[in-house]
Amino acid sequence: MTSTKKKAAKSASTSSETAGTAKKAVLSAEEITEIREALQARLLELRDEYAEAVDGISEMQKERLSDSAGDDQVDSGSKTVEREQEISLANSIRDRMIQVERALERLEEGDYGTCERCGTPIPAARLAAFPSATLCVNCKSLEERR
Ligand SMILES: [Zn+2]
Numbered sequence: 001m002t003s004t005k006k007k008a009a010k011s012a013s014t015s016s017e018t019a020g021t022a023k024k025a026v027l028s029a030e031e032i033t034e035i036r037e038a039l040q041a042r043l044l045e046l047r048d049e050y051a052e053a054v055d056g057i058s059e060m061q062k063e064r065l066s067d068s069a070g071d072d073q074v075d076s077g078s079k080t081v082e083r084e085q086e087i088s089l090a091n092s093i094r095d096r097m098i099q100v101e102r103a104l105e106r107l108e109e110g111d112y113g114t115c116e117r118c119g120t121p122i123p124a125a126r127l128a129a130f131p132s133a134t135l136c137v138n139c140k141s142l143e144e145r146r
Pocket of ligand 1: 115117119139
């Protein structure tokens with residue numbers, strides 16, 4: 001007898017999770033706080049990475065300016081490649097920062113967890129793996145194909 005009671009109590013407590021068929025993902029204040037903290041921590045990490053990448057670029061630029069006189073072609077060529085890689089790294093870090101900032105904005109606006117493009121709720125598993133995701137998997141793959 002008591003076991004059925006327990007079961008009922010358990011299903012009641014998990015019903016909020018299974019109500020994922022609702023149009024909008026409803027997050028508890030606790031979940032929002034958790035996600036916000038995770039996103040803010042990520043943003044700080046990215047800012048550090050970005051600062052490092054930018055430092056690397058300006059360091060390379062300095063080197064280039066100081067020893068470009070009488071530099072041999074091969075050496076300056078490989079330095080250019082290195083610098084381009086550093087710049088594209090910095091750009092991709094900046095893109096990720098923008099992405100995280102956007103996710104934070106959507107969190108404040110209460111739109112977090114729905115696709116920016118089509119409005120479909122983004123699966124919780126995807127958000128757990130990519131808290132900064134603002135597009136569903138379908139729209140994301142469309143965007144990447146551009
Ligand atoms: Zn979508």
